[in-house]
Amino acid sequence: MARLRIKDHIRESRTFNERAAIALALMIIMILIILARLVYLQIISHEHFSTLAEDNRVSIVPIPPTRGLIYDRNGIILAQNLPAFSLEIVPERVSDMDQTIAAIGEIIEISDDHLKRFNKQLKQKSAFRSIPLRTHLNDVEVARFAANRHRFPGVEIEARLVRDYPYSHLTAHVIGYVGRINVKELKRIDTANYSATHHIGKLGIEKFYEDSLHGTVGFKNIETNVVGRTIRTLERTPPIPGSDLHLTLDIQLQQIADKALGKHRGAAIAIDPRNGEVLAMVSKPSYDPNPFVVGISSKSYRALQSNIDKPLFNRALRGQYPPGSTIKPFVGLAGLENNIITTDKRTFCQGWFSLKGDDHKYRDWKKRGHGTTNLEKAIIESCDVYFYDMSLHLGIDAMSDYLSHFGLGKKTGIDLPGELAGILPSSHWKRQKKGLPWYTGETLISGIGQGYNLTTPLQLASATATLASRGLHSRPHLVKTLGSSLNSELAPVTFDQDDRHNIATGEHWEYMIEAMVKTVHSIHGTARSISKSVSFKIAGKTGTAQVFGIKQDEQYVKEDIAERLRDHALFIAFAPADKPEIAIAVIVENGGSGGSVAAPMARKIIDQYMASKPSL
Amino acid sequence: MMKTHNKEYTQWGERRQSRMFTRGLHLDIPLLLGIIILSAVGLAILYSASGQNDAIITRQLTRLALAFTVMFIVAQIPPHHIQFWAPWAFSGGLILLAAVLLVGEEGKGAQRWLDLGLFRFQPSEVMKLAVPVMVAWYLADNPIPPTFKNIFIACLLIIVPVFLIAKQPDLGTSILIASSGVFVLLLSGIRGKHVAVFMALIATCAPLLWFNLHAYQKTRVMTFLNPENDPLGAGYHIIQSKIAIGSGGTYGKGWLNGTQSHLEFLPERTTDFIFSVFSEEFGFIGIVCLLALYLFIVVRGLYIATQAQSTFSRLLGGSLILTFFVYTFVNIGMVSGLLPVVGLPLPLISYGGTSMVTMMAGFGVLMSIHTHRRLLSN
Secondary structure, three states, X not given: OHHHHHHHHHHHHHHHHHHHHHHHHHHHHHHHHHHHHHHXXXXXXXXXXXXXXXXXXXXXXXXXXXXXXXXXXXXXXXXXXXEEEEEEEOHHHOOOHHHHXXXXXXXXXXXXXXXXXXXXXXXXXXXXXXXXXXXEEOHHHHHHHHHHHHHOOOEEEEEEEEEEOOOOHHHHHHHOOEEEOOHHHHHHOOOOOOOOOOEEEOOHHHHHOHHHHHOEOEEEEEEEOOXXXXXXXXXXXXXXXXXXXXXXXXXXXXXXXXXXXXXXXXXXXXXXXXXXXXXXXXXXXXXXXXXXXXXXXXXHHHHHHHOOOOOOOOHHHHOOEOOHHHHHHHHHHHHHHOOOOOOOOOEEEXXXXXXXXXXXXXXXOOOOOOEEEOHHHHHHOOOHHHHHHHHHHHOHHHHHHHHHOOOOXXXXXXXXOOOOOOEOOXXXXXXXXXXXXXXXXXHHHHXXXXXXXXXXXXXXXXXXXXXXXXXXXXXXXXEEEEEOOOOOOEEEOOOOEEEOHHHOOHHHHHHHHHHHHHHHHOOOOOOHHHOOOOOOOXXXXXXXXOOOOOOOOOOOOHHXXXXXXXXXXEEEEXXXXXXXXXXXXXXEOOOOOHHHHHHHHHHHHHHHHHHOOOOO | OHHHHHHHHHXXXXXXXXXXXXXXXXXXXXXXXXXXXXXXXXXXXXXXXXOOOHHHHHHHHHHHHHHHHHHHHHHHOOHHHHHHHHHHHHHXXXXXXXXXXXXXXXXXXXXXXXXXXXXXXXXXXXXXXHHHHHHHXXXXXXXXXXXXXXXXXXXXXXXXXXXXXXXXXXXXXXXXXXXXXXXXXXXXXXXXXXXXXXXXXXXHHHHHHHHHOXXXXXXXXXXXXXXXXXXXXXXXXXXXXXXXXHHHOOOOOOOOOOHHHHOOOOOOOOOOOHHHHHHHHHHHHHHHHHHHXXXXXXXXXXXXXXXXXXXXXXXXXXXXXXXXXXXXXXXXXXXXXXXXXXXXXXXXXXXXXXXXXXXXXXXXXXXXXXXXOOOOOO
C-alpha cells in the first residue's frame, strides 16, 4: 500500500508538472494575446485614439469678431455696436437661489416670464454654466445692480454687442440692417467663420458688404472635463474685426433730402456726377431698422408690411416709375445724334398729334398747344407734340439704343442688393416679353417717357449724372473707403467709370444743358419756380408720370382724382450747370406736378450741397 | 581569485541564513517581493487615478496592511490543517451563500452582502478559497487521475456554489470560482476524453445560461460585441477605456498626466478600469513591465505548486495561482475590449477591500505550502 502510494505520488507529481507546463504555455499565449491587443490599441491605432482623447479633452470655443462700423463721408457714425446688458446667474455659486432671486427682484424688475424661462434652463443646464435671468437691462438697472453687486455672489452682468443705427429711419433704406441668421443664409455662409456670429446683414450696405463688415472669427481651445466645465484655456487665436466702411453718403444732405420729401411718398437721390458717389439717397416713408436687430415682434412687422404706404419698400432702388418728361433731354439728344432733327428744326404744336390714317389724338399736356416749337423750347416748356413728331421719325429701336448709353433699362450696378432694372422698351423687347409686334403709336408715347418705359429713381439720377458730366458714365456707389480697426489705413474702393462723351457732340451737350438751364431760369421754364435767388445755374427737367389713363377728349382735373391716382411728380437736375458737382432725381408719388412739387425739393438739396460743399 | 570565491561563499551563506529566517516566518521571499512591488505600483497608479486623493490612498494602505496581515496569518497554517478543515469551510460557505440569498443586503442592484453587525461581509469571497480547497480535498482523497464518477462529484461541488453566486447575481465572481474549481480538475490529470465530454456539456449548457442571464448581463455581452452601438450608454465605459489605452501610446502620457482619467472621461477609474489609467500614463512599455511582474508572480506560484509535497497542496496551489492569472487576464481583457465587462478588479492594483484580502489569503496558502515542506529531501 505504502509502495503504491509512493509510486502514485511520483506519477501524480509528473502529471501535475506536465499540466503545470501546459498551463504556463497557455498563460504565456494569453499574455501574448493581450500584448497583441495593446500593440493594436497603443501603437497601431495610437493616432486615432489620441485624436479621440483630444476631442474629449479640448473644446474649441469660437470668439465672434466685432462687426465693422459704418460712417458717413464726414466720419459721422451711422451703424455702431452698443453693449446690451443681461443679468446672468451661475447656479453653483449661489447658495440660496430663491432668496437670491427674490432679493434681485427688489432692485431690478423680473417678470414671471423671465423667471419661467430661467427655471427651465436651470433644470437643463449644468450648475457651472451661467443662465440669463433678465436681458436688455437699461443703464439705470445696470447701475442699480452694480451698486448692490457685493450682495450677490454668482450673479453677473454680461455685456454683448448689439448693432445700433443712430439715424434710424433716415438711413434704413441705405444701410439696411442685420438680423438673426436664418436657415437659408446658414446654407450660404461659411459656417466656420460664422460659428460665433448670430447676426448677418439682411439688407442694404449691411448685406452687400457683409464679407468686409463681418471679419474673421477667433478661437480659443479650452480644456474641459467630462461635464464640460472649463479647466483652462490652452490657446487663443484672436478674432479679426470687420472692416469699417466710410460711405459717400453725407448724412446732413440726407437729412435735408428727407425733410424736403416731407410726408410725401417718394425718393430723392443725389449723385456726384464726377465720380458716381451717392451723396444722398432717400426713400419715403421709411422705418426704424433697430427692432429688426433684436428681433421685431410679429405684430410690429405685420403692421409695417400691411401699411398702405409700404415703408419697407425701397423706392429709390426698386420703385419703377414711368420717367415721363424727364426722359426728353435724352430723347432730344437721340434725335440730334441720329440726325433726325437739328437744333433749328421746328414743329408746330396745336395741342395734339395724330398719325396718318388714325384719328387717335396724342395729346399735349398744354391743351392749346405750344405753337411753333424747336428743341430748346420743347425742353423748356416740355412740349409733347415736338417729341411725338421726332420720335415718329427716330423710331423706337434707334431711341432705345441711344437711351441705353445713359444706363436706362439696365441695373446701375450700385453697391446695394435688390436693385431693379426698369424697362427700356424696343421692338425686340416687346416681341420677347409680350410676343407682340411694336405699334407706331407706342413709339410716340415712349418718346415722352410713358408707355412701357419704367425707370428707378436711381437710374434716373445716374442718367442725369451722365448727362451733367457730358458723358462720363460712373457706376453709382455708396462706399468710399474700407478701413480697419487694426490699422489706420483706409483702402479706397474703386468703381468703374466709362467715358461716353462721344455719344453726343460737344455742341449738342451744351445745347441740351442750356435748354435745361432755361427750364429753370427762363420765364417759360416748367421749373421756373426754383430759380429765385440762386447764385449759380441749375439745369433741370420736370416730369409728370401718368398713373391713371385719361380717356380721349377728357380733361385731367387734379382735384377730381383721388390722391393715389394722381400723377407722379418727377424732377431731374444738376448744378452748377457748367461744372456740375451734384446730380439729382426726385420722384414724388402722386405729387401731381413735377415743377411745383418735385423741383423745390431738388432745390433744397442743391442749396444744402452748395452751402456746405463736402470735401472730396 | 580565491578572494572572490570566498566572498561568494560568504554571500551564499548569508542568503541561506536569511532563507532560514523567512522560512521560519513561513514567507516566500520572491513571491512576497513580487506582491510588494505590485502593491506599490498599484498605490502609485491609484494616487493618479483618484486625482491625488490622500484619503483614498490612506484607506487603500489600511486595506493592504490588513491583507498582508491575513496573508501572514494564513501562511502560518500548515497545508494539512487546511486540508482537514476543507469540508467544514465549504459547508459553512454554502450556508452563508444561501443566507445571502434569503436575508442579504442589497447593493448596486445585487444581493451580495451579509450584515454581521460590525462589518459587511461577502460570503462569495470565502468561496473563492473554499471551492478550490474543497475540490482539491476531494480529488486528493481519491486515486489520481480521477475517475468519471469522481469528476462528476467534483463538478457538483463546483456548480452548487457557482449557481448560488450567479443567482445574487455576480457573474464575474461565479465565473472565477468555477474556473478555480475547474483548474483543480484539470491539474489533477483528468483525461483528455473527459475534458472533451465536459467541454461538450458546457457548450450545450451555454444557450441555457444565456437565457438565464439578467438583462443587464446580456446588455454587457452585447455591448462587448459592439460597443459603438450605444456610445453614451452601456458602450461608454469600454469606448472611453479604449481611448485611454490607445492614447497612451508607446511611452504613455506620464504619471499624473492622463487626460482621460484626470478629466473624468474614464468611468470606474480607481476600480475596474484602473488598468486603463496605467496604460494611458505609462504606455506600452509600462504595460510590458507590469505584465512581466504578473508573469513573475504566476511563475513563482506555479513553481511552488510543482514543489509541493502532497497532491492536495499541489492542486490547491496550482489552482490558486491560475485563478490569480485569470483575474488579471479577464480584467485586462475587459478594459481593452477583448472580453465583456464583467466587473472584476485588477488584482493588487484596483481600489477595493474584500477581494484583495481574499487574494492575499490565497498567497498566504501558497507561502504556507512552500514553507511547510518537510525537509526530508534535504
